[in-house]
Amino acid sequence: MNEAGRDPELDGRPVGRRTVLGLIALAGAGVVGGKAVQDGLAKVLGPIELRDPTGLISLLPWGDSFRFYSVTGAVPTMNAETYRLTVGGLVRRTASYTLADLRAMPQISLVRDFHCITGWQVSQVHWSGVQLSTLLDLAGPTAAATAVRFRSFDGTYTESLTLEQARLDDVIVALTMLGGPVTHEHGGPVRMYVAPMYGYKSTKWLSAIELTAAVETGYWEHRGYPVDGFIDPSRGKGA
């Protein structure tokens, strides 16, 4: 400070404050309009990214790409020889299916946008697999069964659906995704895909399907996510 007690360094314009407020405003606009921007970018960049020999495009956060969640340490890798899917609990006929068994069953295909509850999304993802209702019919739930529980061979993850939700047409035991077998990173060789719900309802590395007397809260639901995972809120209450 000088003799007058005034700090000459403070005479300038408050560019710092304006910058901070400008960035906050930009972020606010991005929250409201970011989805539209991202959808536009995905349309333009998607085809380029597929042919990008450097792979640099995919390093930038354009959106429209999967994020890989694993809630444990290393997850074992399963293949056609080692993989088994058991169906049990409150059923008349328990079963253990190999990958070949599942592939021999009637398959359906779906093309849907994948939504994580936190907001990231991937548009128009291709899926195919066995409708869960097919496996439920084969197992024959007992009268006491009202819910279906999914287990993962990561040893930790669980999820549940009501029996009614589990019988929806677009709830599948997925064997292919994005035009090929479900990869290990995506939860392969077999994972759930519960199309009408957020991603956390679609158990990766699926190992067991159990019929239960009540919906049991799953891994992320213990940690705050809603048990009812419908993306379209109007579908939540009645189901």
Next chain:
Amino acid sequence: MTGTVPRFGAVTRAVHWSVAVLMITCIVTAAILYNGSIALAVGHRHLVETVHVYAGFALPAPILLGAFSAAYRQDMRRLNRFLPRDWRWLFSRKRRDGSIKVGKFNAGQKLNGALSGGAIAALLGTGIIMYFPGLTRLSWRTGATFVHDWFALAVGLLVVGHIFYAVNDSEAQRGMLSGRVSESWARADHGAWADELLGPARDGKPEASNDAGVTPT
């Protein structure tokens, strides 16, 4: 022989290093959460996410708590204000030769501070939207994720740039570690600030000294 001058008070340094630790924690956990290969190798997403989110929530705390210190408030005010010489310095090719005397902070430091501050606020807000999905509609969460990703990338580059300049200037590091810098460094890099503390340099000699808190080394 040259004396030293006080550059940063204890509170400013404590805020800087607290923010540094929290920011590095956020960046490391963000890399794990964002990059698929790292995410699968590390796993334990809930733990990583919890560390990331709480480090992020804590990040503004030291910045705000620092405001109890008058010296810190003065540093913040000086970072905020851009004088004409700051713009000249920023756009001059000769900015490093000391011919444009800048104050306690040069324009790059001021911009870094403002961009970091604004980005921290944006990341905090969008992070809250993502972490509490019940607060907003899905399309806003998608927008928040998009904003969070790009701001995170930008902040990562800012931090890398900040560390790059710090690594190349041991006297600047000393200022943030011990609180004091050499008079010669102050004269060369922050001439107007050195003039304010020490009085105008005599005959351009960096040794010029007066009684303004100067201690010999």
